[in-house]
Amino acid sequence: MIEFEMPKPIAQQSYVLQTVAENMMRPVSRYFDEHEHEIPWDYINFMHMAMRATGAGSLAPPAEKKKEGEEEERKEKRPPIGYQMLAFMLEMLSWGDVGIYLCTPGGGLGAAAVEAAGTPEQKQKFLARFRDEKPVFAAMAMTEPHCGSDTSAIRTTAVLDKNTNEWVLNGEKIFVTAGQKSLEESNGFVVVWATIDPSAGRAGMRSFVVEAGTPGVKVTKLEHKMGIRASDTASIVLQDARVPFENILGSPEIQPDTSKGFKGAMATFDATRPLVAATGVGVARATLELVKELLAKQGIEIRYGLPRSKLTNIEREIIDMEVMLRSAWLLVIKAVWMADNRKPNPLEASMAKLRAGDVVTKITQRALELMGPIGYSRDYLLEKWFRDAKITDIYEGTGQINRLVVARNILGYSGRELR
């Protein structure tokens, strides 16, 4: 049956997170925007404590819990909502401040990659650290200086040293979100994508868990960005960096004619794209709410139910924004609902991401125009949200790349048929 009732646990979670957003994020939003590369430790420590206590915020699929005992089994079978919880969490925290949200400990994209492609032993070995005393971060490094969208063109290499049974990694990664916090500020790791056979193309792509403290791994640069300035975006150089054999995610064998390694990366995106979309929706919602609040202060209430020809321009704009925002959010919910119910969702994940990328940039841009000089001023956060929103359409696959994914899906085309 089609239903749109927010599950109770999500409603409770949202209530708590809104308090966090209002009290721990908004008050310091401007500060961390203006102090790039300072780390919001108060927020981080608070979240770490809270997440340890409640188990919230983990990407681990809820099915994992079953192992802990039959208790779970005996309870009536409720449909799993782990990804839905996460999407709502990210939306609310990003409504608070998306740059600060990106500093949340717990593993982010790195943990997601281990979760998606790791063996049970690997998950145990690499994910247990997030329950440590101190906050721990993880990151995912795919992008290189010469290639971003075309992930199959990466040049970082991993060569097996048979004498020591270690992988030796060489290459340069850029734009690694939380790369510095993962390698230098905590006992974290970076999941590094490399090729184990440059002649094998996609079939040779694998990811490796590179832990903090690995010799030969160095953070060489932190980017200065348009927005999400609280989040570190690091360059990482790997120079004869050695990691144990077991740190490879997926099979070390190359099977010709398969692009399994590459597919592993793509499968991670099915989970993470709707989540990134959720963060953008949070920023856009913050913007729209503030705009409506500012309008209300001047006595402007939006009238619904009228034909467009009778609406004022402001009303038309706001109504259009509400349509865009809500429909994008519902696409996100559907995509994570599918993930929770183990329905394949690459199409829906990319739809959610591309729609969110479109609408959150539009909403924040139009909001600034509507608010005129106030919109442009740093007295308000609107101009910051305008900058923060834009990244939604760039990382985790640009709007164009997600259009390609959607187009290939609806047309039944391979990457070769539609480049």
Place this chain on the structure above:
Amino acid sequence: MYSFEPSEEQKMLIDAINRYAVNDLRRKAHDADEEYGYPKEVLEKGWELGVLQASIPEAYGGFGEHSVLTGVLAAEEMAYGDFAATLAVLTPGLFALPILACGTEEQKQTYLPPIAEGEWLPYTAACIEPSFDFDLLEMRTTAQQQNGGYLLRGEKIYVPFAADAEQMIVYANLEGKTQGFIVHKDTPGLTVGDRQKTLGINALPIYKVTLQDVFVPAEQRLGGPQGHDPTPIFDSMHLAMAAMAIGVSRAAFEYSRDYAKEREVFGVKVAQKQAIAFMLAEMATEIEAIRLLTWEAAWMVDNHKENASKQAYLAHIGAMDMAMMVTDRAVQILGGHGYIREHPVELWMRNGRGFAMLTGLGMI
């Protein structure tokens, strides 16, 4: 919980409607558009699917419960076949649904059983008016208190099947509030004018109706002398348009997608060009986004949620833009061939423009 799966019953209904839409409507839509109407058997076949009958409880001759969500699913599927036919098949609902939602017990007992139990008959409603700023909330047709009843004055357009209808609901402005009145066709002062022609929906016979001091007894006011809250009617009108816009858009999307996979340009299929593939990706995304918005609004209406009316309105606003965008692109993707009436996309584009101004022509 969130869930995006229609129930088994809804799936069966969708399947049945889909067969009708594809086998009957899609095949006949072109000729029906050129010849200004469907053969009666086609409408009767659509009627027998029981979309309206299933919305009316047994007590009033039907066999179900009214669900706007089910109506949304049904309307999308039928409009996937043809928009004008969907409006035609569902026209009796324009009369029955307002009575079901807002009528007195007596009105329901009187009017609903003959409709629900009978064959397709042209019961209808007069809603839209000839002004650019026609507004459901502020109509120019007026109703004035007059001993024991009301006097209706004004001009209505696009009244489906008005020439044949025995009864119709006329909406009018009573002291600033939109109210429905059940009016018999032969009431003095009511004149049905000539059949009207429009940009699209040629297959739906629509007429001008003039009301010159038409007297309606108080008990013929929807909800009796106390009247009614018109909100459920508006919600249903908005969501009907939204749902049908989704159906038409989906038809246009699929047709242009399939065409693009066949047609060759510069040595590749048209669909292999990003300029076209990206348009298709955006069309598919837009349709899915607005479908979810419409489903949620319908679910909210069914469950009496706060803000349900606002959401229904937003879904309609989103759907009218979506339909124009998608149907326009469908024509574009076919190039010059899209402009030729042999292909259905130009009809869908003419339909596509209609969702913005035909509110009141459909209810679910």
